[in-house]
Amino acid sequence: MSINADTANIGDYETTYRDFKLEVPEFYNFGYDTVDKWGEDPNHRAMLWVDEDGSERTLSYAYFRDRSNQVVNALHSLGMRKGDRVMIVMPRVPEWWESLLGMIKSGIIALPGTTQLTPKDITYRLQSSRARAIITDVENAPKFEESLPDCPGIDFRIIVGGQREGWLNFADLVDKAAITVSPEVKVQTSSSDPMLLYFTSGTTGYPKMVLHTHSSYPIGHYGTGTFWLDLKPNDLHWNLSDTGWAKAAWSSFFGPLICGAGMFVHNTKGKYSAKLTMDLLSKYAVTSFCAPPTAYRMLVADDISGFDTRHLRSCVGAGEPLNPEVIEIWKNITGHTIRDGYGQTETCLLVGNFPGMEVKVGSMGKPAPGYVVDVLDDDGNPALPNKEGDIGVRIKPNRPVGLFQEYWNNPEATNASIRGDWYLTGDRAYRDEDGYLWFVGRADDVILSAGYRIGPFEVESALVEHPAVMESAVVAKPEPTRGEIVKAFVILKPGIEGTPELVTEIQDFVKHLTAPYKYPREIEFVKELPKTISGKIRRIELRDQEKAKYQSEHQ
The missing domain is CATH 3.40.50.980 (Rossmann fold)
Structure with missing residues (x-):
């Protein structure tokens, strides 16, 4: 793998973005060709692991x-x-x-x-x-x-x-x-x-x-680790993500291992604790921190002003939009600006706020080196500044290294994600006059709750298996801490009365049928659901209704 750029620093964003190229070799294996190379130094730390009981292991x-x-x-x-x-x-x-x-x-x-x-x-x-x-x-x-x-x-x-x-x-x-x-x-x-x-x-x-x-994530995440996470071989980087999510591949695996950085790993199964997080950041002198906005919101809501963050030099957030207020409070307490980033399971980092670049609080940042990312209008052309459109990644004439190969065994879904020369992420944004991208929302109905990506179909399928439920529609409801929560609109079968006890029963039922984080935190019993002429549920109508209520209550 060779890189045509000064990758040690992205202080000059425009120059790095213009010159950066990844050349993919014919054969490559991340384990042998990258991780094993760092292992040639027997003392080079790869991981500081701390278990729930406080026991520690340092692994090279x-x-x-x-x-x-x-x-x-x-x-x-x-x-x-x-x-x-x-x-x-x-x-x-x-x-x-x-x-x-x-x-x-x-x-x-x-x-x-x-x-x-x-x-x-x-x-x-x-x-x-x-x-x-x-x-x-x-x-x-x-x-x-x-x-x-x-x-x-x-x-x-x-x-x-x-x-x-x-x-x-x-x-x-x-x-x-x-x-x-x-x-x-x-x-x-x-x-x-x-x-x-x-x-x-x-x-x-x-x-x-x-x-x-073997190239799209291992080589593609070179930019994630080097430019956005800004990792160095002597860093100790902590990412809060669970191992089952693609964010772990980004920030707990490929990103740090590419850069030869040390990873701080806290194995906990308990409920998230802001105080414990700050205790660990301070005790183990973590230098680089990656967390979802939900965690940052909980941190700034607590009294964290007395903790030692002198070793901390880099903080990033991803998974959902980050509130400008949280960024400001975190900076006032720690002295560091949370640098937002944007990407998907299907991609590596696409857009980010990079070190040395002016951060416009609330913006996703600018396109990552190696990608042409733009906002497209309905005709598939780059939209005018400040006009909302679909986020697209140019794949022709040159396909970016860090883009997934396909939706496996699903050519229809793969083809549906392409519009002309662009791969569409399914999200909406606008681009300002300075080239910064600002997240607007998803073009589909996927719910982002506390960093989890939840498809309404999965929750609806679980709901209708309950013997009291005849039909349901699931949408995102705005919520200050989690960003969004899962809300279900439920039509009950004839003769069944909607009660608080039934709400709890249905919630527990869904928790046991699908992953617990997907359960509807709010259920509203209704007589009918808005539908199109062809009978499809208009989730957008329900989602807009919840958004309007939230805005009215928080004005």
Whole structure:
């Protein structure tokens, strides 16, 4: 991989944006070609890991080099081969990084998933991907076992952190494997070979599978780590994201590992605590911090003025729009401006506020080096300044390195995301006279709540399985802390009365049927839903209604 630019600093944004180019080699493997190179220094820190009980481990790049090699050999001994698919669901434990690196080295396609998935979610993902194996922890193994009768293609079950009948123990399997990979076992991966499958929610149907290659995320995230996160080899970078989300790939895996930075990882299963976050930032001298707007809102709502943030030099936020008020309060307390960024599961960082660049508070920033990003009008042409339109990424004549390859096994969805020479992100924005992009909203009905991307179809499907529910519509309702919450409009079956007790019952029902973060935090019982002539629910009408109510109440 070669870069045609001074990538050590983006202080001169215009020059860097103009000159930056990524040249993708024919063959590339992130594990062997990047992570292992940093491991040549046996003392180079890769991770400072802190468990819930306060126990600590410091792990080097050399450790991850050797341990991922052992994973390669262990998987090969089971008969796993390049192109096989493995679902990986774990909390923030080192084995997640070891496994993912080992799969990348093996040419095995990884399917990361959040620990909040339910058996129904897992069944869909295993069936859709035709996965051959599972790697998960003791706590999540029972959910997979509920899915297995409907997923006969699973050949291997590997468990981390304990023993369970019918499962191979990760430590037993990996510890005995060799720490070097022989030429007979080592595979060569083309830059265009498939590497990762992420599931992303949409407004219709179940989640789509986003396919990334051995170049699109590993090489594409060079700009994410270098330009936006601004990471250096001596940094200690903390990203709050759960391992199951693409944001972890951005900021807990490729971004920092590309730059040789150290990662701070706090393995907690408890409720988010602003005080604990500040305690850890201070105690462990974290230098770079990445968090969703919800976390920043909770932090500034607490009294965090007494904490030591002298080591902190870089703060970024992504996942949903960040309130200007939060940015100002955080800066007054810590001295640092939160630099907003924008991208998707399908992309690397597309737009950002970069170090050395003037930050317009509330703006997403400017296009990242390596991308042509613009706001398009209804005819597919760049819109005039301050005119709202669709966010588009130019893919012709040159396709950006950091763009996903396709929605796997879904050519209709892939084609629907293209308009002429542009890939459409599905979001709306406007561009000001200085080239800064300002987020307006989503072009579809996807709900962004506390950084989670929630498709209404999934929640509606769960709701109608409740015996009292006849029909439902799910939309985003504005909410100060989470940005948006899931609100459900529900038509009950004849003869059933809507009561507060029924609201709680339906909410609990949805929590057990799908991932808990998707449940409707507010339910309104209605007699009818707005629909088009063809019978489609007009969610936009309900969403606008909730937005108008919110604005009226907060004027």
